[in-house]
Amino acid sequence: GQSLEQPSEVTAVEGAIVQINCTYQTSGFYGLSWYQQHDGGAPTFLSYNALDGLEETGRFSSFLSRSDSYGYLLLQELQMKDSASYFCAVSSNDYKLSFGAGTTVTVRA
Amino acid sequence: GAVVSQHPSWVICKSGTSVKIECRSLDFQATTMFWYRQFPKQSLMLMATSNEGSKATYEQGVEKDKFLINHASLTLSTLTVTSAHPEDSSFYICSARDPNDRDPDTQYFGPGTRLTVL
Numbered sequence: 001g002q003s004l005e006q007p008s009e010v011t012a013v014e015g016a017i018v019q020i021n022c023t024y025q026t027s028g029f030y031g032l033s034w035y036q037q038h039d040g041g042a043p044t045f046l047s048y049n050a051l052d053g054l055e056e057t058g059r060f061s062s063f064l065s066r067s068d069s070y071g072y073l074l075l076q077e078l079q080m081k082d083s084a085s086y087f088c089a090v091s092s093n094d095y096k097l098s099f100g101a102g103t104t105v106t107v108r109a
Numbered sequence: 110g111a112v113v114s115q116h117p118s119w120v121i122c123k124s125g126t127s128v129k130i131e132c133r134s135l136d137f138q139a140t141t142m143f144w145y146r147q148f149p150k151q152s153l154m155l156m157a158t159s160n161e162g163s164k165a166t167y168e169q170g171v172e173k174d175k176f177l178i179n180h181a182s183l184t185l186s187t188l189t190v191t192s193a194h195p196e197d198s199s200f201y202i203c204s205a206r207d208p209n210d211r212d213p214d215t216q217y218f219g220p221g222t223r224l225t226v227l
Contacts (some may be wrong), residue, residue, distance in 0.1 A: 095206055097143070097216055
């Protein structure tokens, strides 16, 4: 089976940098994805890492270390609109996604 | 990017009735779609994998006779909650995989359907 761990909540001020860590235990690992979900909305895709290293997409970056079964999502220049839940998810060889419990990010002025 | 729609966005029904939720891939053909359920303040739990032209694959603990899935075309999958009860009230979300995507593992999610069973 799959098991993912991420912090339950993080609070930071506007303009700050937040790092959300995700560790996983899985069989048949293909990649690590990150999704953002605002209250009442559906998840939106942020990033995907299949190989070790850093992927940068604007203010958001994602990192993966396969040997450590670890990844993180980095949110830079935090804005109020970044207040949301962030989920890491592992994809396995049958394209299924297993989600972590989610991290609630609260951005304060 | 790939767009997935769901209909209806919300539904309220009486206990014992059946509810059908549609999931469509709008600008790509999805051989595989997924159905998730999410309770308040919880994570997404995969219910089943819907494969075009074949039977759905259900996750452990999900009753296939209660949650009927049909994937009749490459752009449409439906989930029917049969004989719904209040404990079935939840946020149901579908996703689809675009096999031609740069990262074929990426799933694109529909906007979700909020089901309330009275």
